[in-house]
Amino acid sequence: VLTADELEMAIRPELPPGCVTVTHDGRVFFDTHPFAAPARFAAPHVFELVDGQARPWPSAEAQDLFVAPFGLTADRQGRLWLIEPATLDRSATRLLAFDLASGALAYELVLPEGEARFAQDLRISADGRHAVLADTGAFRFTPGQLVVVDLEERRIVRRFRDPSLEPQDWIIRRYDGAPHRVFWGLLTFQVGVDGIAFSDDGQWLWYATMSHDTLHRLSASALLDPSADDDAVAKTIETIGPKPLSDGIEATPAGTVLVTDVENGGVVEIAADGTLRRLSASAAVIWADSVSIAPDGTIYLTDSAIPAYLQPDLRPPSREQLDAAGPFALYRLRDPARAGGSHESTKAE
Numbered sequence: 047v048l049t050a051d052e053l054e055m056a057i058r059p060e061l062p063p064g065c066v067t068v069t070h071d072g073r074v075f076f077d078t079h080p081f082a083a084p085a086r087f088a089a090p091h092v093f094e095l096v097d098g099q100a101r102p103w104p105s106a107e108a109q110d111l112f113v114a115p116f117g118l119t120a121d122r123q124g125r126l127w128l129i130e131p132a133t134l135d136r137s138a139t140r141l142l143a144f145d146l147a148s149g150a151l152a153y154e155l156v157l158p159e160g161e162a163r164f165a166q167d168l169r170i171s172a173d174g175r176h177a178v179l180a181d182t183g184a185f186r187f188t189p190g191q192l193v194v195v196d197l198e199e200r201r202i203v204r205r206f207r208d209p210s211l212e213p214q215d216w217i218i219r220r221y222d223g224a225p226h227r228v229f230w231g232l233l234t235f236q237v238g239v240d241g242i243a244f245s246d247d248g249q250w251l252w253y254a255t256m257s258h259d260t261l262h263r264l265s266a267s268a269l270l271d272p273s274a275d276d277d278a279v280a281k282t283i284e285t286i287g288p289k290p291l292s293d294g295i296e297a298t299p300a301g302t303v304l305v306t307d308v309e310n311g312g313v314v315e316i317a318a319d320g321t322l323r324r325l326s327a328s329a330a331v332i333w334a335d336s337v338s339i340a341p342d343g344t345i346y347l348t349d350s351a352i353p354a355y356l357q358p359d360l361r362p363p364s365r366e367q368l369d370a371a372g373p374f375a376l377y378r379l380r381d382p383a384r385a386g387g388s389h390e391s392t393k394a395e
Contacts, residue, residue, distance in 0.1 A: 047312075047324050047325065047326060047327055048312075048325060048326035048327075048328075048379055049326070049327065049328055052326075053326060053328060053330075053331075053347075053377045053378070053379060054377060054378040054379070054380065055375060055376075055377065055378070056074075056095060056098075056346060056375075056376045056377060056378040057095060057098060057099070057100055057375075057376050058373050058374060058375055058376075059076075059078070059093070059100055059374050059375075059376060060089065060374075061078045061079075061082045061084050061087075061089060061368060061374065062078065062079045062081070062082050062349075062350045062351050062352070062355070062368070062371070062372075062374045063076045063077070063078065063079060063335070063336075063348040063349070063350060063374060063375075063376050064076070064077050064078060064079035064080065064081075064115075064116060064335060064336065064348060064350055065077055065116065065117050065118045065167070065294070065335070065336040065348065066336045066337070066338045066346045066347070066348050066376060067118050067119050067120050067126070067338050068120070068338045068339060068340040068341075068344075068346060069120040069126075069146060070120070070122070070341065071341070072340050072341050072342070073094060073120075073146070074094065074095040074338075074340070074346060075092065075093065075094050075095070075103060075118060075120070075126060076092075076093055076095065076100075076118075076336075076346075076348060076376055077091055077092045077093070077115050077116075077118055077128070078090070078091055078092075078093075079335070079350040079352070080114035080115065080116050080130075080134045081350075081352060081355075081356060081362065081363075082355070082362065082363065082368055083114070083362035085112075085113070085114075086362065086365075087365060090102035090106065090109045091109055091112040091114075091115050092104075092109070092112060092115060092118070092128070095376070103126075103149065104144055104148075104149025104150075105149065108149070111142070111151065112128070112130070112142075113130050113134070113136055113140075114130050114131075114134035114136065115128040115129070115130050115142075116128075116129055116130065116131055116134065116166045116167070117129045117165075117166055117167035117168050117180075119167075119168060119169055119170060120146065121143075121170035121174055122170075122172055122174065123170075123174040124145065124146045124147060125143040125144060125145060125146060125152050125153070125170075125174075126143065126144045126146055127141065127142065127143045127153075127168060127170055127177070128141070128142045128143075128144075129141055129142075129165055129166070129167070129168045129179065130142070131162070131163060131164055131165050131166055132157075132159070132160075132162075132163040132164075133163050133164055133184075137159055138156050138157055138158065138159045138160075138161070139156075139157045139161065139162045139163060139165050139179075140154070140155065140156045140157070141153070141154070141155045141157075141168070141177060141195070142154050153197065155195070155197070155200055157195070157202065158202075161193070161202060162179050162181045162191075162193045162202070163181070163184075163188075164181050164182045164183055164184055164188070165179035165180060165181040165182075165193060166180060166181075166182055166240060167179070167180040167240065167241065167242055167294070168180070168242075169242050169243060169244050169251070170197075171244065171248070171266070171270060172244065172248040174197070175196065175197060175198060175270075176194055176195065176196060176197060176203075176270050177194070177195040177197055178192055178193070178194055178195075178242060178244075178251060178269065178270075179192070179193040179194075179195065180192065180239050180240055180241070180242045180253070181193050181238075181239070182237050182238040182239060182240050182256070183212075183237075183238040189207050189211070189212065189238070190207070190211040190212050190213070190237075190238020190239040190255060191205050191206060191207045191211060191238075191239070192204070192205075192206040192211065192239065192242070192251075192253070192269065193205055193206075194206070194269060194270060196272075203272050204269065204272070204276075204279075206269065206276055206279055206280075207276070208280055208283065210253075210255065210258070210260070210262045210283060210285075211238055211239040211253070211255055212238055212255065212258075213236040213237055213238050213255060213256065213257035213258060214255075214257055214258050214259060215236075216236070216257045216258070216259065216291055217234055217236075218235055218236075218256075218257065218291050218308060218309060219309050220353040221311065221329070221331075221332040221333070221353060221354070222353075226353055228356070228358055228359075228360060235257075236256075236257040237255075237256035237257050238255055238256070238257075239253055239254070239255045239256075240254065240255065240256040240292070240293055240294070241253065241254040241256075241292060241293060241294045241295030241305070241306070242254075242295070243295050243296050243297040243303065244266060244297060245263070245266070245297050245301065246297055246298065246299045246301070247301075248266055249265070249266060249267070250263040250264065250265065250266055251263060251264055251265075251266045251269055252286075252295060252297055252303050253295075254289060254292045254295045254303075254305055256291060256292060256293060256308075257291060258289075258291075259288055259289065259291070260285055260286070260287065260288060260289060261286040261287060261288075261289040261295075261303065261305065261316055261320075262283055262284065262285055262286060263283070263284050263286060264279060264280075264282045264283045264284070265279070265282035268282045269282075286303075286316060286318065286320050287316060287319075287320025287321070287322065288320070288322065289305050289314070289316060289322070290305065290306075290307035290308070290309060290310065290314060291307070291308055291309055292305045292306050292307060292308060293306045293308050293333070293334065293335050293336065294306050294335060294336040294337050295337065296337050296338055296339055298315070298339055301317070301318055302315050302316060302317045302318070303315070303316050304325075304337045304339060304345065305337075306334040306335065306336070306337050306347070307324075307327065307334055308333055308334055308335075310327045310334075311326075311327060311328045311329060311330065311331030311332065311333075311334050311349070312324065312325065312326040312327035312328060312331065312334055313325045313326050313334065313337055313345065313347055313379065325345070325379060325381055326347070326379055330349075330375075331347070331349045331375075331377070332349055332350075332351040332352070332353060332354050333349060333350050333351055333352045333353060333354075334347060334348075334349065335347075335348045335349065335350035335352070336348045336350075343380075343381060344378055344379070344380055345378070345379040345380075345381060346376065346377070346378055346379075347376070347377045347378075347379060348375075348376050348377075349374065349375045349376075349377065350374075351371055351372075351374055354371035355367050355368055355370075355371040
């Protein structure tokens with residue numbers, strides 16, 4: 047198990063990082079966590095990690111295209127995708143895709159108002175036809191769901207709900223051991239489905255509900271098939287095994303899943319038979335947010351440090367509060383047992 051002294055520092059961003067993704071050819075992208083509301087400081091939102099430096103991507107000028115990007119992922123068609131949920135300074139949830147070679151805007155879709163308002167992460171099907179959105183819901187006030195968007199027809203074709211997408215009665219413990227609550231202790235920080243990832247062979251969609259103790263997967267073909275009803279999709283759900291309370295996840299070419307552990311500042315790996323292997327745990331990591339794996343097997347982990355600056359009423363923190371919560375980190379983990387990586391990515395909360 048890697049500890050604080052063994053984690054490699056990939057970069058210390060000026061503001062807290064949110065999601066990280068690694069492309070099939072090893073390019074590393076990350077964004078600033080939208081809870082920090084970087085636009086207030088005229089700060090960039092999206093970066094590529096190049097030679098240890100964070101370069102605004104696709105350019106400094108293009109940052110005006112963004113409002114509050116949350117999840118991001120690279121598809122197999124050479125595009126970088128981002129999602130901006132309606133709950134963060136937008137009236138409607140928006141999907142964006144950029145050509146990785148040129149940086150040009152390749153796709154944009156604004157969903158109807160009220161749809162997928164809490165969608166914080168996304169994945170793109172292997173053929174590039176569908177986007178699956180992880181809509182966490184608003185604590186327990188609105189349900190968690192998987193929202194399927196037909197990108198060619200530019201419309202939502204499924205809103206899948208299931209008890210496994212809903213939070214259980216767990217109380218997440220913060221980095222200092224205190225229960226993670228908001229609104230001055232009146233509301234427990236309980237979140238629905240958050241981390242999603244297609245298996246490397248495209249057969250499964252893995253998913254992890256943040257405030258839930260179990261990892262699940264379901265048939266990707268059933269989920270994406272418009273002729274299959276929700277009952278048919280639900281029948282394909284498989285219970286894999288116990289997991290930590292988590293944020294982002296990532297599938298590996300070996301058929302396993304990397305799962306963040308928000309209470310212990312680390313990453314675990316879970317096999318299809320439910321076997322769990324801990325890869326890292328560090329008290330220095332305040333909130334293990336997003337994880338991604340490179341083609342050479344290197345694992346990238348963001349520490350968004352959310353509990354260190356999240357305000358009781360969920361309003362954006364001041365610059366002084368952010369500065370006090372830093373320094374922030376994007377870590378690199380090298381697992382000697384790992385021989386290869388994946389081209390996909392993950393988010394978080």
